[in-house]
Amino acid sequence: MTDRKVNVKPAEGKLGVLIPGLGAVATTFVAGVEAAKRQLGAPIGSLTQMGRIRLGKRTENRNPLIHEFVPLANLSDIVWGAWDLHGQNAYEVACRSRVLEQGLLDKIRKPLEAIEPMKAVFDPVFVKNLQGVHVKSGPTKMDLARQVMADIDAFVARTGVSRVVVLWCGSTETFTPVSDVHRTLAAFEAGLSESHPEIAPSMIYAYAALKKGIPYLNGAPNLTVDAPALLELSRANAAPIGGKDFKTGQTLMKTIIAPGLKARMLGVEGWFSTNILGNLDGKVLDDPGSFKTKEESKLSVLDTIFNGELYPQLYGEIHHKVRINYYPPRGDNKESWDNIDIVGWMGYPMQIKINFLCRDSILAAPVCLDLVLFTDLAQRCGWSGVQEWLSFYWKSPQTGPGLAPIHDLFQQQNKLENTLRYIMGETLITNLGLDYYMDEV
Amino acid sequence: MTDRKVNVKPAEGKLGVLIPGLGAVATTFVAGVEAAKRQLGAPIGSLTQMGRIRLGKRTENRNPLIHEFVPLANLSDIVWGAWDLHGQNAYEVACRSRVLEQGLLDKIRKPLEAIEPMKAVFDPVFVKNLQGVHVKSGPTKMDLARQVMADIDAFVARTGVSRVVVLWCGSTETFTPVSDVHRTLAAFEAGLSESHPEIAPSMIYAYAALKKGIPYLNGAPNLTVDAPALLELSRANAAPIGGKDFKTGQTLMKTIIAPGLKARMLGVEGWFSTNILGNLDGKVLDDPGSFKTKEESKLSVLDTIFNGELYPQLYGEIHHKVRINYYPPRGDNKESWDNIDIVGWMGYPMQIKINFLCRDSILAAPVCLDLVLFTDLAQRCGWSGVQEWLSFYWKSPQTGPGLAPIHDLFQQQNKLENTLRYIMGETLITNLGLDYYMDEV
Amino acid sequence: MTDRKVNVKPAEGKLGVLIPGLGAVATTFVAGVEAAKRQLGAPIGSLTQMGRIRLGKRTENRNPLIHEFVPLANLSDIVWGAWDLHGQNAYEVACRSRVLEQGLLDKIRKPLEAIEPMKAVFDPVFVKNLQGVHVKSGPTKMDLARQVMADIDAFVARTGVSRVVVLWCGSTETFTPVSDVHRTLAAFEAGLSESHPEIAPSMIYAYAALKKGIPYLNGAPNLTVDAPALLELSRANAAPIGGKDFKTGQTLMKTIIAPGLKARMLGVEGWFSTNILGNLDGKVLDDPGSFKTKEESKLSVLDTIFNGELYPQLYGEIHHKVRINYYPPRGDNKESWDNIDIVGWMGYPMQIKINFLCRDSILAAPVCLDLVLFTDLAQRCGWSGVQEWLSFYWKSPQTGPGLAPIHDLFQQQNKLENTLRYIMGETLITNLGLDYYMDEV
């Protein structure tokens, strides 16, 4: 064990979680935490709640629960708030979403009903398929940002929370490339004041949060805190940021299987991925335009893991296709079918087919919880800006300038766990272990 | 970069590879290497031939080929020898096995025909479904061991190789529990002299090899160098050992996917695995007795990875079934179908189905090659006994006393790569990387 | 339209349905009918309730509902009775079986609770895995048969039904080959009097029913009304019989797909079928002995459809394997995976894989209903003995002496529909239809 290098502030007081976008994912997250607090269900899928971490040598048998090892906020200290353009409370939304059983929802009806969303910042230009009925209005985008900051202040005053994390669970916004208005904080603030058309609602939330020194997490694939202006604000105000796009379903499976094939140096000629899903998300993505944005994010995963430039013979030309199909009979569930054409010794072809019958919100909810708790920890560690050690949770992880993202789930896991060990002054795990066999090592 | 800690002898001279069991796997291995030497095919699946290793920081972009980073034997320095009970040469066996295309085999007919097997040590008690026609005879098992040693001496004399590795590619022998005769070298040698019934042919080969200080690798699931007597001999004579059971096909997939589910703390209720295969291996394993041995080895993988004792709520009761079915239409190919019942947030069930159309010998051949080359490297590093750093290649990796095996492919990969870095004095990779973002780390 | 050839008695009065074996299948059947009577659910899968039949030329557009075309009993005229060895009422059993939703069961709790089973005829020799607590006792098997007849008389007296059908929904009994005691009615009755060990409980029920002129249907694969003695009794007492083994799940799919491959003269090299199921049925069939009986029945389907004797080149050597695996996570559902190796033009191989996530009782219930109603119709047509026209519903259809069974679902459907047309004096459909194109036909 080495000396403690990080001075972590304790998790004193309540932790506010403020969510723009109170839909299926958000309410499954909130309802699950409320159920777990009452022992009505287990927060399965959450590393912070269920996971253990190996410390020291294998022979020491030290495997504490993560939430007993690092100082995380307790579930019982979480206080909820949200913005949403429909105006329904969390109970109504959860019932409508048909993810969790009605029986369970009814047992936690009260705390869910108490979550009445604040009016949303909304702009139909950025999400074509939705209509806002519970939205803010104001003369400029800067004015809207100030309204959001006022919401946050009121929330803090009302609830007495000592810390806040903002977590975007809203819809995917239209693709917006980085332009001048996003490049510096000064340009961005000028843009807010003149209601620049390339400033999306999500950026207004992010600005408001970071301006107040509050961490911001982006669960969707649109541009937000990866805009340089907001990264600058994040570092200036000591607020960690995270993004983007929760890693669930088919992409999760890809970042599990692709590293396995790569580890064994099996070649890949093609990877065909199709998805059928019947919820609103499916309907939105059935549109070729919206799909394009999602596709970009999904396609890059394999390129980065396989690295065809370094391995032209094995991965130089992968035919990677991703299809998303709106298919109402699947309802809120989601199903993927992948066909992988691999190549072995002397070029012999083999095939792997994977059929995953999954549930999107069920996979996303524990990711929300872990991100909130770990990001709060990061802030108490004194860290700001990009938190690459949380790449584990993102479909398209943000990195520092000049650093290629790591998509391999197992390198991400190693990074996350060694970061926790580092924070607590424990020896990093290298899996070397020659000392079990030799004296000299 | 730290100082070099390991003094590796150079790979001078030829490397003899001696194989008990010249069947489909062995000839696919041999023929593939001969083809690769002539640029007739690529040794895909082989880390030593195709793989690269990251060194230093990500920003350094140092990713040398492994065979340029560590001093491995060249393919052109390999010289082949074999023992087999059928007496056919490698060309005849390869043609009969129908794994590689006839067109390719014909181009390397000459070197394959030159591999005429020596007479095998064979005992029908240990493999019920085979008949030996090209076998040694002698008054005692010790006498057979001496014949094998004489074979090795003659091979060395004839070929002038400077080093040898012995690699078992024979059939699975009957299950043999460790008993007194296996516990010490003294007892074992006494047992050889009196032809003790619990000494299997594979142990006779292993004894002969280790007695001469030659590494021995066990590609099958039967007891050999995991017997304490042979481990003792291995350490005494500075010869590394390795085993057991090449990791290919369905088990490879399991050790890829199970760590992924575990990383994300997704629960597992059941894992049903069925296999159809049409070759001799399938016929042998269709017998409930032989299958039992294989099943034991296959079942333990999930238990170790998921560790239900530490995670009773997630992995406490996994219904894990493995079935192997002899199905002649599949021929030499192999197909697996897995159904995995997983559990997420609040206990919601999801399903994953995996259909793998694979080729057994094609997946095993590069494993043979890497094991031979890395084990030769280990010996030149001055290492003996168990080589846990090569767990990556084994279905049931041998470990030191009191150490649970690591089955997770990615921990195995990390261990292997960090061992190579350690040998060459490079910094071990921990994936921490906080220094990209902070000055103080 | 031709002249009516069959004089069908009207379906006057109530129809009693008496069920030996009140388990998951029986209660799903009964509860579904009760729900359908109250418009709480649709009897999907039932030809008699949902199906239509084409009459005359295609251009006539005559497609009446079957239950409006032939004089069937109405659902509202069905009255239930049962025998069972556990003694629980139908509501208790249905809740325990977890097939239908609790919410639905609660809406029909009253009629289900009213079905209190009579004491069963039970003999542990014939079903090893069950224990009887609610069973009849008597000095001889003939005495037990008389008790069953008395039960029937009491049921008729109590309910005032005008007709009765007996439907076996009990467990599969041990394999019993036909022997002398089953060959004539005289031998069988002597056997009953002396409690012959080869007379199974199911035969006692069948004897009692047929003795009273009541039709008997056998939903399991064991020997019952296919015993010559009982066939003799059936004809003597003008009571139709039917069997055996409800056609559901994987076998249903086989009798759909195999005729399609055969129609197109595609060769078949192998058909590998595996099943995972987690209910009691799965547990029983996990035993190699019980499985053998089921396997025999399942294997014959392909042989009959493909007829390898007539088509040796295409179907002469089909590797057909059927596996059933007890896998608790699947619960009351059932899942099958089939791999079919087919052969086309010039011998080129192709593969079909089918994964069926089905529900056994849900598929069996409508089969029960149709069999009861059509068998009652048959009796009112004056027909007795084997009803081959109902082969459509049986995994192993009983036929007249010297007649090979028809397994092809579409020939079975054609036979059933043409029989209904025949009964009502409508032209049989041959699909010729040349008259649409030519005058002379």
Add this chain to the structure above:
Amino acid sequence: MTDRKVNVKPAEGKLGVLIPGLGAVATTFVAGVEAAKRQLGAPIGSLTQMGRIRLGKRTENRNPLIHEFVPLANLSDIVWGAWDLHGQNAYEVACRSRVLEQGLLDKIRKPLEAIEPMKAVFDPVFVKNLQGVHVKSGPTKMDLARQVMADIDAFVARTGVSRVVVLWCGSTETFTPVSDVHRTLAAFEAGLSESHPEIAPSMIYAYAALKKGIPYLNGAPNLTVDAPALLELSRANAAPIGGKDFKTGQTLMKTIIAPGLKARMLGVEGWFSTNILGNLDGKVLDDPGSFKTKEESKLSVLDTIFNGELYPQLYGEIHHKVRINYYPPRGDNKESWDNIDIVGWMGYPMQIKINFLCRDSILAAPVCLDLVLFTDLAQRCGWSGVQEWLSFYWKSPQTGPGLAPIHDLFQQQNKLENTLRYIMGETLITNLGLDYYMDEV
């Protein structure tokens, strides 16, 4: 047996088969027939070559081979000719197509090389992705038609064939709706003379053939002999026609499975079909425009079989999606994945997934052969116009006016077989079979 009603002319002399479009399907057909003639391979998948037909009662055991029952042309009497825009001979095309093994092709190289295509009628407006280098030119489309007729005359004169069938194996042409120029023969001929833009190359071939009283078969989904003008010509010149689109692969499976689900009255909520294929066909259909045409044809199959108008509760709203994806690693093979969401008793959902690894040309070749031989038979029966009895072979079968097509493979099979029985004066099969059980029937 009834009296013979059809006077069939004998199959005397040679039969010419003229093929517009000498690609993968055509050469697989031709090469396979040439191989079968030399006993080098079996024409598996061909009813005319491998099939038998049941005659009379089941107990008669009369099951002659179809080609011994009806007077079909012998394979040895077939003489080949073709038109193609590339100009390569059949051997060159077959090698390039990589469907049949090179070893087989080399054994029949001579007869394949002898098939030198004539110059094609080609118009890039109708097939955007191809370029013609071996094409006819002329002042008007009527002139091109006359050139085709001259080609036919020259072929007949050169080979001495007594009869000819023309079989379109070319690419799918752009969607062309029926317009005035297609409605009468007079309008069509006027259109030819003025080179009307809505007359496609395939129509020019069809006109030329029918004008000479030669049957024409359309293996693609474009409009040809289903144009009223050509139907009129067909009847006037006593030449049968057939179309359209060979039924293979996924649609074949649909017309097998859908009738099975319908037979059992299982509801269908959705049917999702995706295809991956890597040949030219896949590239063409990857274009949304071309796909639209194909999709129309593929979607109608389920609507017709399930008939949601008659069965609104079961099939009123089927979410049917068909996707075709160009995926080069699949090469000339083709793979489909279907997910079917079905509904049973009381509305309970079940799922069927089908993965078909097929080969397009291998499935199409026997369809070509049977269509040619049966259409020649039809002409010798004195039949002209639509041959609905051959619906069995078409994805989108042509019917007489006012008649809905039959897509159910088993009704198609019944129609085909009963037509053959009718031709030969055998009793039609109704599957009634009550006479096995009762005297009076």
